[in-house]
Amino acid sequence: MVEAFFRFYFMENIEPFAVISGASRGIGAEYARALAAQGYHLFLVARDQDRLNQLSKEIQQATSVQVWTEALDLAKPNAAETLYQLALSYRPHVSLLINNAGFGLYGLFSGMSLSTIQDMLQVHIHVTIESTRLFLPDMLNRRQGAIINVASVAGFFPIPYMAEYAATKAFIISFSEAVAMEAKENEVTIQVCCPGYTETDFHKTAGHCPRHISPPHTPHEVVQKSLKDLRSRQTFVTIGWQGLATQWITRFIPKKLLTRLTIRFVRPIFSSH
Template sequence: MTRTGKTALITGASSGIGAEFAAALAARGDDLVLVARSLPRLEALAAHLSQRHGVRVEVIGQDLTAPDAAARVTEELAARGLSIDVLVNNAGFGSAGRFEDLGVEREHDQLMVNVVALAGLTRRLIPDMLERGGGEIVNVASTAAFQPSPYFATYSSGKAFVLNFSLSLWSEYRGRGIKVLAVCPGPTETPFFETVGTRDAALGRMGSATAVVRSALRALERNRGYVVPGAQNFAAAHLMPRRPRTLVARIAKFVTRAVEDGGRPIDEMAAAA
């Protein structure tokens, strides 16, 4: 296999969509830097991908809830002499249930991972990409980014940030050598729903992480700005009326109230949207 000469950094790479991104990018010949909290799982994946595809795979164990997580990751990259050509901000987790029942610290940590670490890594890596004349950034959002989602308030609002942040940068860096993509998957077969006990929270048919990554890489190559993998997910994301917003929020409550009725709040770390 011919190596591309590119190095891709993937957060939340130990399972789910992150692991699929790692496999796909290694298969095309990219060297990898895998970032997650779980070092044993990262090291096992790194050994497998390196042996199978003949690429260099580095691992960095980092808790992305830490306020200085982005700084620590980039300092480690500098210490190892690594430059990043492809950034995949995939790490994230979600919570669902009545807002007053959700843990305060857990909601804070969710925003630190889904929003703060994502924006921080992007900000720290873009200058080097510009200096070298190009780069690619993939931010994993969700179909939840397209409208308010009662019982998923923190999660959907964080993903709305990811979508708008990505599209803003996509427009800003067009013509400057950097491609930016927001990936907005619907319910996906990942560890996200492992301990829920019911799949009512999935709000739709489950897709595969492999299909999500395949769709994302096609869209990235075409510099589309964002992509919603799957026709059903695309329709759900785009066909709901956008105004008035209060009506949209009330409609969304009827869609998501299965979470409340089920009485089982989701609070599961996942390397997926």
């Protein structure tokens, strides 16, 4: 009886548990490493089970946290519900949900594959909204917990040749900022993390690496800034001076002019391929 009480107490109140989507590599894998070092037990999902296994092994060699993994294609219908049910089968409460999974699509919108467009809407929008809806009520009831939705500086303004990607990230920013305000009253933090160009497989997967005027962030920089700002309960997070500069530019340059400048900057990448 006493033992059961202590097990319950420790699981509920002391041992934090994080659920991370898109944890097989890049920024998601870095969140997993950083949170494991802070003592979080982890539930990691992505499609690539081998990479998840490798990461789980690496984390379990370096720490004493428990790691569960699942190969889950978030582009499939009801993926958020599956994620939620699996998470609850491991731990009764989730302390931190990170909606990080995502991918880029470069090119003329009219020429893009419709099924890839639908996958992006599913992964970026449906999963973010549905999983926030599923995980948030328990956090609000307990007045404890946080959600990080990974967006991008690409969500700050319309980007020709990345029209859908930029629009889905703008959606995530708007959604997160609104729900963050509602959740604040119950001590729950919702953060929208907006990295700029970051050194991961993202651009290779998307098929193009656009020109950038500044060196890339490392996933480590992105995650450290995000987790530091989570401690001070910041909602809107950018990384380094590049993030601040993009915020400044998109706030003060008229949108029409900005979109014209952007298309000039982006179009040559496509005409040269």
